[in-house]
Each structure stands twice: as structure tokens, then as C-alpha cells.
Amino acid sequence: MRAINHALGGAVIGLSIANPVVALPLAFLSHFLVDAIPHFGVSGFDDVGGKWFNRTLIADASLCVALVGVLAVTRPYYWVSASICAFLATSPDLMWVPNYIRVKRGKHIQPNKLWLLRFHTRIQWFERPIGAAVEVVWFAAGIILVEMFLV
Ligand SMILES: [Zn+2]
Structure with a gap:
């Protein structure tokens, strides 16, 4: 699943569960649950370094930064826990970085x-x-859920 979709799931966990002892590990574990859902992908590491890969990586990272910005502006008392949960929900994909560097x-x-x-x-x-169809639906649902907590 794209990073922004993991981040949205983590943000929803961070906004809905007040106890960090529960929210933080749940956010981390949510990554693997979300990755088990059919999602967008092309060819593993075959496309690393290509224009498409780099553009989607930058777009994904930009959306994650924008999510943190929206949370900081709209939820000043909860944005830190929501952002940490968003990061934890996304962080397991950092384990691909060594192979990404090797391929590059x-x-x-x-x-x-x-x-x-x-x-x-x-x-x-x-x-x-x-x-990608699943990713679009997940993204829309994540935005709606995060907005529900912004009211
Ligand atoms: Zn993953």
C-alpha cells in the first residue's frame, strides 16, 4: 500500500485511541494488516530509479508531510500523537531502503x-x-475518517 494510505490509517488510530500504549503498537502493526489488502504495485524492485517510481515516491512523501501539516493546524492538541502513529504505520516500509540503495x-x-x-x-x-482502485478507495475513506476527527 502507498505510504500516504498507511499514514492515514495510523493518523486515524492516533486520533481515535487516546492511550499511546495501545495506539503506538497498533499503528505499527496496522502496516502489515493494510499491506495484506490487495493494493497497487508494479514489479517489486524492477522499477526502482525509474521516473514513475521516483515521482510516486516524491508524491507519497509530499502527501505524508501535508497530512502532518493538516493535523498540526487543525488538531493542535492531538497532532503529535496522530503524526507519530502515522509515522509508525508507515515505518515498516523503511526496511526496503537497503535494497532500494543497492538497486540504485x-x-x-x-x-x-x-x-x-x-x-x-x-x-x-x-x-x-x-x-490502484483499492488505494483510491482507501485514500478517500482515510480522508473522510481523518476529517471526522477534525470536527
Ligand atoms: Zn509495507
């Missing part, structure tokens, strides 16, 4: 030695272009 340097990706990496790979059983 023209090297082969390393086999997934850690069980969490293998798990993270396996749960994403449906990553295809048609999954």
Missing part, C-alpha cells in the same frame, strides 16, 4: 534473511496496477 547503485538485491522481511514480502500477495 546497480547491485543485486539481497535475499530476505530476516523473518520480518520475509513476512513483509509474503503478506503482499496482490501488488498489481489494478490495485
Whole structure:
């Protein structure tokens, strides 16, 4: 799932669960639940460094920063916990950074030695272009839910 969709899920958790002992781990774990839902994807690391990959990465990061900005302006008392939850919900994808760097340097990706990496790979059983439809619906639902907490 795109980073902004993970971030929206985390923000909703952060806005709806006041207890950080519950909200923070739940936000982190939500990443894997959301990744198990069919979602957009093209070809793993094959497209890393391409224009499409870079543009979607920048758009995704920009939307996440915009989400934090909206939360900070509209929810001054809750934006920190919502933003931390948004980050935690997105953060497991940082485990792909070492392979991203390897591919950008023209090297082969390393086999997934850690069980969490293998798990993270396996749960994403449906990553295809048609999954963009699910991402759009998830994004719209996330915006609506975050807005509900902004009232
Ligand atoms: Zn992921």
C-alpha cells in the first residue's frame, strides 16, 4: 500500500485511541494488516530509479508531510500523537531502503534473511496496477475518517 494510505490509517488510530500504549503498537502493526489488502504495485524492485517510481515516491512523501501539516493546524492538541502513529504505520516500509540503495547503485538485491522481511514480502500477495482502485478507495475513506476527527 502507498505510504500516504498507511499514514492515514495510523493518523486515524492516533486520533481515535487516546492511550499511546495501545495506539503506538497498533499503528505499527496496522502496516502489515493494510499491506495484506490487495493494493497497487508494479514489479517489486524492477522499477526502482525509474521516473514513475521516483515521482510516486516524491508524491507519497509530499502527501505524508501535508497530512502532518493538516493535523498540526487543525488538531493542535492531538497532532503529535496522530503524526507519530502515522509515522509508525508507515515505518515498516523503511526496511526496503537497503535494497532500494543497492538497486540504485546497480547491485543485486539481497535475499530476505530476516523473518520480518520475509513476512513483509509474503503478506503482499496482490501488488498489481489494478490495485490502484483499492488505494483510491482507501485514500478517500482515510480522508473522510481523518476529517471526522477534525470536527
Ligand atoms: Zn509495507
